[in-house]
Amino acid sequence: MITQIKGLHHVTSMASAAQQNNDFFTRTLGLRRVKKTVNFDAPDVYHLYYGDEVGTPGSVMTYFPFGDVGRGTRGTGEVGVTEFAVPQGALGYWSDRLAGQGVSGLHQDALFGEARLQFEGPDGDSFALVESPSRERFAWTGNGVPQDAGILGFRGARFRLRDTAATAELLTFMGYKKSETSGAISRFVIEGGNAADTIDLEEVPGARTAGQGAGSVHHIAFAVENRAAQLEVRQALMDTGYQVTPVIDRDYFWAIYFRTPGGVLFEIATNEPGFDRDEDTAHLGEALKLPTRYEPFRDKIESLLPPIAA
Numbered sequence: 001m002i003t004q005i006k007g008l009h010h011v012t013s014m015a016s017a018a019q020q021n022n023d024f025f026t027r028t029l030g031l032r033r034v035k036k037t038v039n040f041d042a043p044d045v046y047h048l049y050y051g052d053e054v055g056t057p058g059s060v061m062t063y064f065p066f067g068d069v070g071r072g073t074r075g076t077g078e079v080g081v082t083e084f085a086v087p088q089g090a091l092g093y094w095s096d097r098l099a100g101q102g103v104s105g106l107h108q109d110a111l112f113g114e115a116r117l118q119f120e121g122p123d124g125d126s127f128a129l130v131e132s133p134s135r136e137r138f139a140w141t142g143n144g145v146p147q148d149a150g151i152l153g154f155r156g157a158r159f160r161l162r163d164t165a166a167t168a169e170l171l172t173f174m175g176y177k178k179s180e181t182s183g184a185i186s187r188f189v190i191e192g193g194n195a196a197d198t199i200d201l202e203e204v205p206g207a208r209t210a211g212q213g214a215g216s217v218h219h220i221a222f223a224v225e226n227r228a229a230q231l232e233v234r235q236a237l238m239d240t241g242y243q244v245t246p247v248i249d250r251d252y253f254w255a256i257y258f259r260t261p262g263g264v265l266f267e268i269a270t271n272e273p274g275f276d277r278d279e280d281t282a283h284l285g286e287a288l289k290l291p292t293r294y295e296p297f298r299d300k301i302e303s304l305l306p307p308i309a310a
């Protein structure tokens with residue numbers, strides 16, 4: 001078992017229209033856009049990052065808005081629900097706010113003793129707000145959601161899998177411990193990590209395989225403190241038989257990726273250097289930031305990207 005993983009780092013999904021995506025995460029959910037950059041592997045598509053004030057690891061929801069792309073189909077082998085933490089007692093506020101803005105799929109229930117409000121994103125993305133124990137996290141209030149209701153970062157995520165056994169074994173190797181089971185859903189928790197510390201595995205043996213498209217999670221990233229810890233994790237995974245990519249520089253973190261037995265693409269990302277490495281905290285996410293290798297093509301890239309009104 002490895003001990004370097006500290007919970008979630010970010011979740012990256014696919015979207016259709018960039019403006020709609022931006023407005024939902026900033027105006028509806030009240031998150032801060034902490035980075036506006038491009039997909040480093042396909043720079044004609046934005047990579048938009050939303051989180052708390054500084055984009056603390058464990059708070060960062062990111063999107064590739066592809067514009068004209070079909071919706072994904074829900075199924076197995078994917079992150080089925082991305083879960084955000086909100087303060088105790090905040091769900092009434094959110095229920096009213098989301099209903100008032102015409103958000104679809106609103107449904108309130110409880111799981112593992114935590115009240116939750118499920119809802120859909122603009123591309124049919126599956127989300128839940130979960131009333132969670134306070135863990136010294138602070139909501140971004142710059143978009144008008146009050147501090148006592150604001151999103152505190154991720155609570156965790158739920159994977160939907162045809163067979164959970166191999167993924168359960170992997171999570172255990174990564175430092176997670178199985179804590180509770182409710183019906184077909186088993187909860188895994190990482191101790192001593194950040195507050196985005198749960199992964200729920202839902203076994204749905206008869207369901208079809210998910211098809212990726214707008215509203216689908218592309219990959220889920222787990223946090224390690226630094227590059228040394230990342231190299232230790234990479235070696236341990238490869239020693240266990242996983243095929244892991246080389247370390248890739250994502251400007252705001254370093255990344256490695258590997259496909260898991262249940263089908264979900266995992267990333268391990270470093271907490272260093274962070275989203276303020278090339279912008280003042282006061283102006284995070286405002287300017288289009290490009291990796292150095294694309295700077296010579298800035299005019300061309302900007303001409304291909306749809307403008308996003310703040």
Ligand code: ZN
Binds near residue numbers: 010012219267
């Ligand atoms: Zn990523």
